[in-house]
Amino acid sequence: MSFDLGLPVNTALLLYVLYCVQRIILPSASTPKTVPNEFKHSYTWMPRGHPPTLLFKTYTPRTLQPFNGTDNPRILLAIKGVVYDVTAGRSFYGPGGMYANFAGRDASRGMAKQSFDEEMLTDIDQPLDKLEDLTGEEIENMRGWMDHFANKYIICGRLVENDAA
Known part of the structure; x- marks a missing residue:
């Protein structure tokens, strides 16, 4: 079995694999460095604070x-x-x-x-x-x-x- 880069499917698959590896190895390279102002105060799923701790x-x-x-x-x-x-x-x-x-x-x-x-x-x-x-x-x-x-x-x-x- 041989890997022929001449086939479009194989080329696309190789590019996808390389892209995924790059995202894993260099995650900061693919994320923006700054957050636009309109997203700084938007909704977040994180709670405002931790609920009080209760002892049994x-x-x-x-x-x-x-x-x-x-x-x-x-x-x-x-x-x-x-x-x-x-x-x-x-x-x-x-x-x-x-x-x-x-x-x-x-x-x-x-x-x-x-x-x-x-x-x-x-x-x-x-x-x-x-x-x-x-x-x-x-x-x-x-x-x-x-x-x-x-x-x-x-x-x-x-x-x-x-x-x-």
Whole structure:
């Protein structure tokens, strides 16, 4: 088999290979040295800043309560022992939001029963709700909410009994 440069296909292929090698070896030779003014302040996909770093922590109902969006700018809530940072959903979970009563609290029973009533919340000085009386449908409801939160918000801790921390 021989390589004949007389054939146009072979010549074109050789020129393309040489061009690619030149781009790899000398990348700056093929890029402009200056950026026109109209492109200096255009859209970029890079974020303006890095989101705040969150440490995975252990919370109790008492230590979770200040993260209600009023006492602290961060908003956390727990479902079945998993603590989520829902600060990005401030309009829903912050003061005046439709889920604001769950902010800084264990929202397990309320999410399972699809109820936002205050009686769905366990007092912060009481033991954690064991959720033993929930039906299979309510448990599935709660799991659905946990999946939703895990896909949308950062898991930042776990919720334990007040005396366990």
